[in-house]
Amino acid sequence: MTLHPPLPDLLIEPLLRAALLEDLGAGGDVTSRAVIPPGTVATACLNAREGGVVSGMQVAALAFRLVDPALRVTIHRPDGSACGPGDRLLEVSGDAASILAAERVALNFAGRLSGIATLTARCVAEAQGTRARITCTRKTTPGLRLLEKQAVLHGGGYNHRASLSDMVLIKDNHIAAAGGIRPVLMAVSARLSHALRVEIEVDSLAQLEEVLAVGGADAVLLDNMDEAMLREAVRMVAGRMTTEASGNMRPGRIAAVAATGVDYISVGALTHSAGTLDLGLDILTG
Structure with a gap:
């Protein structure tokens, strides 16, 4: 380790x-x-x-x-x-x-x-032999995030953002409030510094196709997709963005998800369970 x-x-x-x-x-x-x-x-x-x-x-x-x-x-x-x-x-x-x-x-x-x-080490072991890295989320014990994220590193995992200010992560509620994928990506492009990475969440291949058409994102969060959808999403992205699988990730499923070719697997359970x-x-x- x-x-x-x-x-x-x-x-x-x-x-x-x-x-x-x-x-x-x-x-x-x-x-x-x-x-x-x-x-x-x-x-x-x-x-x-x-x-x-x-x-x-x-x-x-x-x-x-x-x-x-x-x-x-x-x-x-x-x-x-x-x-x-x-x-x-x-x-x-x-x-x-x-x-x-x-x-x-x-x-x-x-x-x-x-x-x-x-x-964390258990999840990392399940992804061994693939490109996938195991990362944590912000689902941490209030006040203890610093230490819990350090513990993820000790287990061989990686850290996602530590706070809301670290990067732009556009989730489903942002998309709903802003009026759709195109408006939210255009707003980010117009208002924010180039120094901030941009990730956007999608839960369907149709949404992913729109993100690819509009552009402006560095990474895509593939939320609650099964393994077949994840494989197709990775094929569609074709290396143009970092891919992250999220939603219901747990020991026992990590190996199958890692085999789809995603770059990261975010596991909230590392800290909340x-x-x-x-x-x-x-x-x-x-």
Whole structure:
């Protein structure tokens, strides 16, 4: 799996601070303060309890350091690497109460992000041997898009636009509101900078034919088409635009869609339906 450079901690800190404040509440970790003698030192390991692809180690490490900068964190399985049951992903040493104060936030992020990376890797594997690239969508958890899209990269996928300002993506409701495919493409051509890429959604071959006739789009989103329609759409486009298949994409169908020759397959499920990879934090004893 390709390893991607980490995000700047500065971008992640606000998300972690909010999560830690939520978890610590007004009084902090009252349990640890009550039962752990001050100055108690421990070492804990974040372990995988099932196989998958790791994501969120940078995030988990930062969670521990935000609670207590004196904690020593070692990452054994970097983001984007594979793991199996029992593998040690991260180790943290220092004040025991500090470790436990950050434990749940670190695990929540790491489990969620590793689940996304694992599902992405599964979809990428189904498209292997074709030109198709697996990409995510904006169907992300509010506030966590940055991290969830990074997890898609860790799983071997690609990122679609991160926000509405990244590119022009004309969808069915835009076409309906603007009065049709020709008016909407003409408006884009007249009003927007050449620096913005333009993609337009179609759900029929007749719409695709109109897009090709009018021109002005760099990519076409082929929405909710079966494999036969996708193959014909790719033939019609003939390399003049980037082709993206979307709608009801899921593991088990990816291979058939990839075989149609599309360039990208966007899978909303990568972020809105991924499970949580089972991880645990255990304090070493003895």
